[in-house]
Amino acid sequence: MKTPIKIYLTAAAFITASAFMGCSNSKTNNASYEADTANKAAIAHKDTTADGLKADTAKKKLDDKASKFLVKGCEANMYVIELGEMAGTHATNADVKAFGVQIATTHKALNTDILKQAFNASFKLPGGIDTDHAKKLKDLDKKKGADFDKAFLSTATDAIKKTADDYGDAHLNLPPSSTKDLANAAMGKLVTELNNAATLQGSIK
Template sequence: MKALLKIQMTGAAVLSFSILSACTNTKSNNASYAADSANKAIIEKTDSANNELAVKKDSGNKEALKKADSTNKAKKELKEDASKFLVKSYEASLFEIELAQSAIKHAANASVKKLATDMVASHKDMNGKMQVIAFDASFKLPGGIDSGHAKDLTDLEKLKGADYDKKFMDMIVSGHEKLADSYKEAYSDLSAGETKEYAGKTLPIINSHLEMAKKVKASLK
């Protein structure tokens, strides 16, 4: 079933999922905040349903109820950790894609353009995998980049030539350093499951991106 879902999460299906993932947050104009809030509500609803089921099954057994409550709380925390990692990673990857697409258009250096092209393809692949995991877990993902990242992109595109290239590479290196730390922590701390497995398989790719970016950055004059 999961294999079939992964095949179906292309074309129109991915577009539909992206639309469902989009959340409007008038309070902070922050796509990640909106997705985190939606996921928290989903997890709370599931947790409440589990507690109600436990009450019905063990209404006369206080010890069983206490144990069930403790188990549900632990599961809730694990789900929240996984959902927060997916939201953070997905938004960061969206930002890397937008940065790279900008560089393809505006960068002056050929190596920078080549790196940007590779980044777009790789991060789109990562986001496709995260969409499948989120779909399986009924989690929402950001419908776009956060307002802070949008401003960073706008500021970058005010630059031209070598100044643009240097700033872009600074942002790519910094961004992937943060991503590498986040993926490493997720793989270390998350419980066994699709999200942990994804983090472990993707961390080497993030590290590879980082090394390539450092080399291109060092080559710029």
């Protein structure tokens, strides 16, 4: 299986975003590492104003927390999208297939929201999934029939739960901001996905 390296954007959005969305080509081959490193450097650079005075410390901390959440959320959403699209073509159970299509669609929308936030703040986003997620996709791709359906539901549940935890952390710990609002708005969708996955797991023999 070839794991595509992509961010899910409209053509126009891709053109405007391409200036700050680099590929995952760090020494660790970790898609999020490069983005986090670049954002940390950019935030540190903005810490000093033109007249040499220190910028608002609270603003710097907010930028740091927000950028880390957006990077992690973007990569996690790309992973769920890959899982969902694989289920859309590999699953044998019609409900599992439909669930895969649904989560792919939902997480594309979540990443569109993240893209807007990142673009407005000039934050860099990862250009692909991390290596551990790529390995999990490769392992899942080897399974067939009912074995695939069961493995997909287990893998997707774990991925969505971790994503929900990250969004929940941002919801609880970020100070009032547009990034916090983004996290708040997504929580209901993620909880619904987890409930639907649990229902499907209970129905698959």
